[in-house]
Amino acid sequence: MLRWRLSGINFSRMNEPGVPTPAMLRSRGRDQAKLHERAANAARAKFGDRVFVRAVVEISNFCREDCRYCGMRRSNRALTRLRARAEQLTELLLQHTPASVTDVNLQAGEDPVAAREVALPLIRALRKETDLGISVCLGTLDPALFAALKDAGATVNILKFEMADAENYSQFSAPGTLAERTETIRYLAATGWHVSSGFIEGLPGQTEEDLLANFSLARSLPLRGCSVSPFIPGEETPLADARTGEAEVTLNCMAALRLMRPDWVIPAVSALNLAQPGSGYARGLGTGANLVTINLTPPEVRKDYLLYKRDRFIMTEERILDEIARAGLTPSRQSLAEYYKSNPVNGAKAPHAEQRAEAART
Ligand code: SAH
Numbered sequence: 001m002l003r004w005r006l007s008g009i010n011f012s013r014m015n016e017p018g019v020p021t022p023a024m025l026r027s028r029g030r031d032q033a034k035l036h037e038r039a040a041n042a043a044r045a046k047f048g049d050r051v052f053v054r055a056v057v058e059i060s061n062f063c064r065e066d067c068r069y070c071g072m073r074r075s076n077r078a079l080t081r082l083r084a085r086a087e088q089l090t091e092l093l094l095q096h097t098p099a100s101v102t103d104v105n106l107q108a109g110e111d112p113v114a115a116r117e118v119a120l121p122l123i124r125a126l127r128k129e130t131d132l133g134i135s136v137c138l139g140t141l142d143p144a145l146f147a148a149l150k151d152a153g154a155t156v157n158i159l160k161f162e163m164a165d166a167e168n169y170s171q172f173s174a175p176g177t178l179a180e181r182t183e184t185i186r187y188l189a190a191t192g193w194h195v196s197s198g199f200i201e202g203l204p205g206q207t208e209e210d211l212l213a214n215f216s217l218a219r220s221l222p223l224r225g226c227s228v229s230p231f232i233p234g235e236e237t238p239l240a241d242a243r244t245g246e247a248e249v250t251l252n253c254m255a256a257l258r259l260m261r262p263d264w265v266i267p268a269v270s271a272l273n274l275a276q277p278g279s280g281y282a283r284g285l286g287t288g289a290n291l292v293t294i295n296l297t298p299p300e301v302r303k304d305y306l307l308y309k310r311d312r313f314i315m316t317e318e319r320i321l322d323e324i325a326r327a328g329l330t331p332s333r334q335s336l337a338e339y340y341k342s343n344p345v346n347g348a349k350a351p352h353a354e355q356r357a358e359a360a361r362t
Contacts, residue, residue, distance in 0.1 A: 018219075018259065018260040018261075019215060019216070019219070019260060020212065020215050020253075020256035020257075020259075020260065022208055022212065024252060024255070024256050025208065025211060025212070025249060025252050025253060025256065026208075026249075026252070027252055028248065032248070032252065035252065035255050035256075036251065036255050036283075036286050036287045036288075038255070038259060039254070039255035039256075039258040039259050039287045039288035040258075040285075040286055040287060040288045041288075042258050042259055042262045042288055043258055043262070043266075043288030043289070043290050044288075045262065046262045046263055047290050049328065049329045049330050050290070050329070050330060050331070050332035050334075051285070051289075051290050051291065051292055051324050051327075051329045051330070051331060051332060052102065052103065052265065052290060052291040052292070052331075052332050052335070052336045052339070053100045053101050053102060053103075053291075053292055053293075053294065053320065053324075053331045053332070054101065054102070054103040054104065054105050054133075054135065054291060054292070054293050054294070054336060055093075055097060055098070055101045055103070055104050055105070055293070055294045055295070055296040056104075056105045056107055056293050056294070056295050056296065056297070057084075057089055057092070057093065057104060057105070057106055057107070057296050057297055058084075058107050058108060058297045059083070059084045059089065059106050059107065059108045059114050059118045059119060059122070060081075060082065060083040060084065060108040060109060060111040060113075060114030060118060061079060061081055061082055061108070061109050062081050062082075062083060062108075062109050062111040062113070062114065063108075063109025063110050063111060063139075064109075064110050064111070064112075065109070065110045065139065065173075065174075065175045066173045067162075067172060067173055067174050067175065068171075068172045068173050068237060068238050068239055069172055069200065069203060069231065069233075069234065069237060069239055070234060070237065071234035071235065071236055071237055072109040073173075073237065076236045076237065078236045079236065083111065083113065083114050083117075083118060084114075084118055084298075085118070086117065086118045086120075086121040086122045086125075088298070089118065089122050090121070090122055090125045090126070092296065092298060093122070093126060093130075093132075093296070094125070094126075094129055094130070096296070097130075097132065097296070098294060098317040100294075100317060100320070100321060100331045101132070101294060101317075102131075102132065102133060102331075102332065102333070102334065102335035102336065102338075103132060103133035103134070103135060103156075103335050103336045103337060104126065104132050104133070104134055104135065104296075105135040105136070105137055105156075105158065105293070106118075106119050106122065106123070106134070106135070106136050106137070106138065106154075107136075107137040107138070107158075108137075108138050108139075109139070110138070110139030110140065110141075110175060111138075111139075112141055112142070112145060114138075115136075115138045115141055115145055115149065116145065116148075119136060119138060119149060119152075119154075120148060120149065120152050123136075123149065123152040123153050123154050124152045124153065126153065127152065127153030131335065132335065133155065133156065133335035133336050133337025133338060134153055134154040134155060134156070134337065135154065135155075135156035135157070135158055135196075135336070135337070136149055136154045136156070136157055136158070137157075137158035137159070139159070139175060140159070140175055140176055140180065140181065140184050143187070143191075146188065146191070146193075147191070150191070150192065150193065155193065155194055155337045155340065155341070156193065156194045156195075156196065156224075156336065156337055156340065157188045157193040157194070157195050157196070158195075158196045158197070158198070159181065159184060159185050159188065159195060159196075159197060160197050160198035160199065160200075160227065161178065161181050161182055161185065161197050161198070161199060161214075161217060161218075161221070162174045162181070162198075162199055162200055163178075163199055163200060163203060163206070163210065163214065164178070164199065164210070164213035164214045164216065164217035164218075165178075165210055165213055166178040166179065168203070168205075168206075168210060169181075172203065182217070182221060185197060185221050185222070185223070186221065186222060189221075189222035189223075190222075194224045194337070194340040194341075195221075195222065195223055195224060196223060196224055196225035196226060196227070196265065197218060197221060197223050197225075197226050197227075198226055198227035198228065198229065199214040199218070199226075199227075199228060199229075200228075200229050200230075200231050200245070201228050201229065201230050201231065201245045201246070201249055201250040201253055202230055202231040202243070202244065202245020202246055202249065202250070203231045203245075204231075204239055204242040204243070206231075211249070211253070214228075214253075215256065215257070215260060218257070218260075218261075219260060219261070222345075223261075223264065224264065224265060224340055224345070225264045225265035225266060225267070225291070226257055226261070226264055226266060227266065227267045227269055228250050228253040228254050228257065228266075228269075229245075229250070229269045229271050230244060230245030230246065230247055230249075230250040230269075230271055230272060230274070230275035231244065231245035232244055232245070232271050232274050232275070244274070244275055245275055246275070247272060247275035247276035247280050247283075248276075250272060250275060251272075251280075251283055251284065251286075251287050252287075254266060254268075254284060254287040254288070254289060255287040255288060258287060258288035258289075263343075263345075265290055265291050265336060265339075266288065266289045266290060266291065267289060267291040267292065267293060268281055268284030268285050268289035268291070268292055269284070269293070270293060270295070270315050272284045273315075281315070281323055282323050282326060282327060285323060285324070285327040285329060286327060291336065292315070292320050292323070292324065293315065293320075294315055294316065294317050294320050295315060295316075
């Protein structure tokens with residue numbers, strides 16, 4: 001009964017414009033090349049040849065969560081826990097941010113202490129001294145802390161829903177519950193943040209139906225962007241022996257997202273290069289991705305920010321600029337934060353209206 005109902009929903013959605021079909025996610029060869037080209041053209045129609053370049057700085061690997069897929073999970077006793085000093089990072093960012101970088105993303109395990117003691121002063125200093133757009137990816141924090149981060153000058157919040165099925169979400173011990181995570185996303189958007197989310201392709205046991213459900217959830221949320229990352233088994237996690245996600249499927253998901261939402265900011269994640277050594281990243285840009293990331297975490301602490309595994313693939317400015325040029329694209333001079341601000345979604349009401357329509361259909 002349940003299966004019938006679920007496949008019924010998928011079938012009706014297959015005919016809806018913009019919603020990916022199983023065939024899209026499976027495509028290979030000529031069909032796949034055409035799919036990626038269509039997606040890349042959709043991005044160009046909306047963004048021209050511009051790609052946003054954002055630096056990521058990891059500010060703490062302390063984490064109160066225990067996600068089974070993540071190396072920073074609190075049960076990982078093998079990890080040396082570090083919290084950066086605000087002054088050290090302020091100096092790093094004021095002195096050494098590469099010229100092409102227009103935005104900074106401060107990322108951490110779920111560590112409210114780091115959000116308060118490292119992120120806040122750092123954001124204030126950056127707001128005072130630079131034009132850099134400021135994003136945070138710090139997990140689910142309490143409303144007062146979110147408000148303080150926004151008052152300090154951060155405008156973009158990255159909160160990935162990780163996977164769209166509540167049961168799987170709890171099986172993987174992802175943060176809180178899926179309902180809380182999506183409520184937080186809605187709360188952030190309602191309180192003036194530009195919110196980006198994301199999901200993981202290729203988690204152990206993920207079915208095609210699970211994968212497709214991510215698109216339905218993403219389109220129902222008030223988002224300005226969304227990422228797809230291939231699952232990378234982390235050494236010190238319960239999933240250490242699981243298989244890596246499939247780069248081809250991740251790329252097809254990225255193309256499908258682009259066609260579903262031509263105006264979203266979709267990153268080419270560096271994990272693509274782990275899933276497909278040598279060419280993953282460039283192919284990400286070929287699916288219409290329009291954001292790239294340069295890792296500026298100080299090298300001496302980088303080895304301990306183990307999202308996934310020992311040989312994290314680090315993109316330097318040189319490598320990034322090279323990939324952008326090879327894809328026939330150019331780094332955007334306008335920051336992502338500025339882009340969001342000057343291109344509001346239709347009154348920011350559209351996603352909610354669509355959400356209601358979606359609810360009425362199902
Ligand atoms: N504490 C923050 C940031 C978490 S780390 C938060 O809760 O949002 C940033 C992202 O890394 C996660 O949201 C997750 O999508 C991704 N990630 C973690 N482990 C991963 C893995 N093994 N493979 C792929 N992506 C992973």
